[in-house]
Amino acid sequence: MKKVILATVAGAVMMIQAPLAMSEEVASLRGDNNLDVEAQMFEKKKQVQVQGGIKRSWDLQPPSIPHDIEKDRVSLQENTCMRCHNKENHEKEKAPEIGETHYKDRDGKTLTKLSSRRYFCRQCHTPQADAPALVENTF
Amino acid sequence: MTPIHKKRVMMGFASMTLLFGIVLGIILWGGFNWSLAMTNTEKFCISCHEMKDNVYQELQETVHFTNRTGVRATCPDCHVPKEWIYKVKRKIQASAELYHKMLGTIDTKEKFEDYRLTMALSEWKRMKANDSRECRNCHNYVSMDLEKQQSRGADQHDPHVWDAMDGKDPTQTCIDCHKGIAHHLPKGWEEAAKKAGL
Numbered sequence: 001m002k003k004v005i006l007a008t009v010a011g012a013v014m015m016i017q018a019p020l021a022m023s024e025e026v027a028s029l030r031g032d033n034n035l036d037v038e039a040q041m042f043e044k045k046k047q048v049q050v051q052g053g054i055k056r057s058w059d060l061q062p063p064s065i066p067h068d069i070e071k072d073r074v075s076l077q078e079n080t081c082m083r084c085h086n087k088e089n090h091e092k093e094k095a096p097e098i099g100e101t102h103y104k105d106r107d108g109k110t111l112t113k114l115s116s117r118r119y120f121c122r123q124c125h126t127p128q129a130d131a132p133a134l135v136e137n138t139f
Numbered sequence: 140m141t142p143i144h145k146k147r148v149m150m151g152f153a154s155m156t157l158l159f160g161i162v163l164g165i166i167l168w169g170g171f172n173w174s175l176a177m178t179n180t181e182k183f184c185i186s187c188h189e190m191k192d193n194v195y196q197e198l199q200e201t202v203h204f205t206n207r208t209g210v211r212a213t214c215p216d217c218h219v220p221k222e223w224i225y226k227v228k229r230k231i232q233a234s235a236e237l238y239h240k241m242l243g244t245i246d247t248k249e250k251f252e253d254y255r256l257t258m259a260l261s262e263w264k265r266m267k268a269n270d271s272r273e274c275r276n277c278h279n280y281v282s283m284d285l286e287k288q289q290s291r292g293a294d295q296h297d298p299h300v301w302d303a304m305d306g307k308d309p310t311q312t313c314i315d316c317h318k319g320i321a322h323h324l325p326k327g328w329e330e331a332a333k334k335a336g337l
Contacts, residue, residue: 049289067289071202071320077252078324094291 029134045129053096054128057139062124063096069127074120081121082114175230181213187240190214193251197322217273217321218262225269256325263314263337271313278313280304 033039047068054064072080084093102118103111177183185191195214198204203212220226245251245258266273280303285293295316299309318324318332325331 051290073200073323075323077255077326078319078328080319080324083329094294 042134043131045131047127048130050128065125065127067127069122074122079114079119079121086114175226178230179215179219179226181215184214189240189245189251193245193248194322201321203321212277212321216276220269220272221276225272252325255323256328256331259318259322259325259328260331260335260337263318263332264335266314267312267337270309274313274317280309 047070048066049068050066053066056063069081074081082098084090084095085098087097089095090097098114098118102114105111105115106117185195198214203217205211219229239245243250245254280296280300283296283300285296285300288296299311302309314337318328318337
């Protein structure tokens with residue numbers, strides 16, 4: 001009987017404690033603020049321009065964009081990134097040309113133009129801001 | 140009727156005609172100028188949904204609408220010449236736009252996109268032909284501080300700035316490079332512009 005009571009009490013304590021412990025571990029990015037309190041605003045940072053480009057962190061990393069892209073638009077009708085980064089203009093504009101892989105379609109055939117699978121530049125390439133990391137990163 | 144009396148009547152008639160002419164002139168000329176000014180406002184331009192729903196929305200994303208200091212270009216600043224004779228010429232051409240408004244040539248988003256290339260090409264042609272006159276109402280090579288521009292832009296502007304300083308004719312005009320800065324670009328614009336020599 002004693003054992004049963006002990007087990008029940010232990011179970012109850014566990015049941016109360018477990019969620020408490022978990023909620024301490026999983027803190028949301030917005031902090032411990034209540035929902036009716038406004039979270040602290042992050043300081044606004046401009047996209048940076050880096051002369052000579054940003055070094056890759058690993059071999060096959062899509063290069064980061066070393067300039068601001070606020071004025072650039074990518075849509076069904078237009079892709080303003082390709083005004084400079086295409087085959088014809090990149091030399092004149094002193095911009096790197098898009099990689100070879102960007103001309104290949106899904107069957108491995110080489111096209112003369114940017115392949116549609118690579119059309120949305122910002123899926124892989126992103127501009128950078130000179131700001132501390134929001135989350136610690138040991139990569 | 141004595142001759143003096145007749146003369147007086149004639150004088151009265153002449154001065155009445157003159158007065159009437161002056162008043163009519165003021166009303167007509169004033170009315171003409173007033174209507175020119177009225178149709179030269181952004182409010183008038185975006186009273187048509189074709190302009191309000193398409194190009195005006197696109198303008199709002201750009202630096203010509205929103206920027207650090209809040210200086211702002213409105214539709215007529217770029218699309219209607221400031222000088223009188225060119226302004227009237229453009230206004231007369233605009234009657235074609237009224238005709239197409241009645242036809243409904245671009246009254247849906249899809250129709251607008253289909254027609255965008257034609258419209259863009261004609262505007263680029265106009266700007267190239269007048270050496271981007273409307274850009275130059277505000278932008279001036281001689282006043283450009285290349286130090287404050289980004290290196291790429293500064294490099295490209297540099298020869299033109301020196302040409303302008305020396306009073307030489309420009310070899311290139313703004314619209315040659317700066318297409319699609321205030322509105323979205325039409326599909327296939329690059330090939331079409333090359334073909335048209337723009």
